[in-house]
Amino acid sequence: MGLYRSGKTVFLTSLINHLQNHRPDRFLLGKNARLVFAEELQPSLFERFPYSQHRDRLVTGEAWPEKTRGVYEYACRYYRSDWHFSRGELSMLDFPGERMADLMMVNATFDQWSDLMLSILRDHSEYHEPATPYLKLMDSAAVTETDLLDAYKRLLVQCFFQYRPVISPSAILISPAGDWHGEALKQGGQALNQCFCGLDADSQFVPLSAELRERYPGMRHRFSANYRNYRHKIALPLATWMRGCDALVVLIDVTTLLAGGEGMYQGNRELLRNLIDLLKPGHGYFGLTINTMRDILDPLGGLTRLTRHKLWPAILRWKNISKIAFVATKADKVHESDRDRLRELTRDMTVPIIAKREFQAAQLDVGYFACAAVSSTRSASGHQLQAYREPGTDAECYTPSHVPDNWPQTWSHGQFRFPNVRPWIPRLRDSAPDHIELDRVADFLMR
Ligand SMILES: Nc1nc2c(ncn2[C@@H]2O[C@H](COP(=O)(O)OP(=O)(O)OP(=O)(O)O)[C@@H](O)[C@H]2O)c(=O)[nH]1
Numbered sequence: 001m002g003l004y005r006s007g008k009t010v011f012l013t014s015l016i017n018h019l020q021n022h023r024p025d026r027f028l029l030g031k032n033a034r035l036v037f038a039e040e041l042q043p044s045l046f047e048r049f050p051y052s053q054h055r056d057r058l059v060t061g062e063a064w065p066e067k068t069r070g071v072y073e074y075a076c077r078y079y080r081s082d083w084h085f086s087r088g089e090l091s092m093l094d095f096p097g098e099r100m101a102d103l104m105m106v107n108a109t110f111d112q113w114s115d116l117m118l119s120i121l122r123d124h125s126e127y128h129e130p131a132t133p134y135l136k137l138m139d140s141a142a143v144t145e146t147d148l149l150d151a152y153k154r155l156l157v158q159c160f161f162q163y164r165p166v167i168s169p170s171a172i173l174i175s176p177a178g179d180w181h182g183e184a185l186k187q188g189g190q191a192l193n194q195c196f197c198g199l200d201a202d203s204q205f206v207p208l209s210a211e212l213r214e215r216y217p218g219m220r221h222r223f224s225a226n227y228r229n230y231r232h233k234i235a236l237p238l239a240t241w242m243r244g245c246d247a248l249v250v251l252i253d254v255t256t257l258l259a260g261g262e263g264m265y266q267g268n269r270e271l272l273r274n275l276i277d278l279l280k281p282g283h284g285y286f287g288l289t290i291n292t293m294r295d296i297l298d299p300l301g302g303l304t305r306l307t308r309h310k311l312w313p314a315i316l317r318w319k320n321i322s323k324i325a326f327v328a329t330k331a332d333k334v335h336e337s338d339r340d341r342l343r344e345l346t347r348d349m350t351v352p353i354i355a356k357r358e359f360q361a362a363q364l365d366v367g368y369f370a371c372a373a374v375s376s377t378r379s380a381s382g383h384q385l386q387a388y389r390e391p392g393t394d395a396e397c398y399t400p401s402h403v404p405d406n407w408p409q410t411w412s413h414g415q416f417r418f419p420n421v422r423p424w425i426p427r428l429r430d431s432a433p434d435h436i437e438l439d440r441v442a443d444f445l446m447r
């Protein structure tokens with residue numbers, strides 16, 4: 001998982017390219033194991049991930065993949081030279097990063113979601129400025145549904161302009177049918193009239209304070225019903241899939257967080273904290289910790305306890321997220337001498353979020369990586385990077401910012417610069433791109 005533009009689609013495309021055409025000298029797995037790709041499998045729940053389309057666009061258009069607008073799954077079967085009696089099956093998901101904000105709906109009723117959204121808007125300084133008109137409107141003597149919808153839409157659009165990630169319902173940016181409104185919103189004009197806070201124009205909802213919920217029970221009732229439909233259609237399928245995963249890869253674009261300023265960092269971290277709380281990595285169904293599971297399943301007397309245990313049907317279906325990889329993406333946008341720092345910043349940002357879970361669940365493996373799925377620069381002397389231009393022309397040279405040792409106490413938008421570059425990828429489809437540490441991430445996940 002990762003926010004919009006964090007690099008999910010590029011990550012998956014490059015990973016699939018390497019798995020389908022594995023070369024141990026370029027993609028190290030285990031102790032030099034060879035992976036043999038057997039076949040692509042039918043996705044279980046979502047549409048098929050358009051791998052070839054993304055791979056071709058990288059080469060022929062020399063352009064990065066288009067923004068993802070739907071939920072896509074890629075599944076395959078493979079063999080490994082260091083496994084003699086088994087084969088592996090891998091299933092991975094790609095989705096629009098904007099949908100991450102809706103995952104907060106998963107365990108919440110409309111009232112609870114309202115309280116959570118309003119507490120983020122009130123208590124987190126990075127939302128104060130865009131949220132003030134909406135919060136003031138809720139405190140006024142009389143409000144109408146239209147006024148609230150209008151003000152909340154404007155608040156979400158301001159958050160989008162200021163790169164704040166908690167924009168929910170995300171349908172305001174990507175409709176349930178997959179129409180991306182971001183570009184039109186940037187142009188201004190009438191675009192906002194075509195964007196809805198819900199499944200469609202007649203099914204909208206916005207968070208209501210406890211006081212408004214009491215004062216306007218009709219409004220609360222309508223919004224609750226619209227919220228439930230939205231949650232069911234948009235948030236639940238994604239969350240259910242994620243909760244059934246063995247491993248979670250959290251992509252964090254540290255270069256963009258540095259370039260975007262401290263508000264962007266804080267917003268991202270808060271959202272990540274909420275999502276980790278929701279997915280409860282290291283816990284099985286019903287929130288049992290792995291320690292409890294192990295105790296119940298202990299071979300000395302565990303079986304007796306298991307048969308007596310009320311939850312045994314659930315335990316037999318037990319699945320949980322037992323690995324998390326926190327991955328700083330686009331590591332090729334920083335000079336090679338700075339890449340360890342990129343990994344350390346990712347660690348500093350996420351350790352406080354995951355530490356409690358690691359402590360409670362003895363079998364939660366956490367890894368930290370600085371990775372580029374399609375490494376598109378070459379580091380040169382004098383802290384310079386060479387970026388790919390066109391075949392036959394000289395590579396362009398530029399100097400990116402230095403990555404700091406620690407997250408600064410305060411920093412502003414534009415203080416750090418890590419320019420975007422074009423993808424540098426072999427034209428031959430079965431030749432996978434250069435990468436940085438993508439194999440380490442894969443090895444961690446597929447071990
Ligand atoms: N230099 C470099 N840039 C990358 C890499 N991966 C992603 N990018 C840049 O990041 C942008 C976004 O990458 P995507 O993979 O489309 O991001 P996403 O997380 O799928 O975004 P959404 O579909 O909006 O959720 C790309 O258009 C590139 O500009 C990488 O490995 N190296």
Ligand SMILES: [Mg+2]
Binds near residue numbers: 008067068
């Ligand atoms: Mg994408």
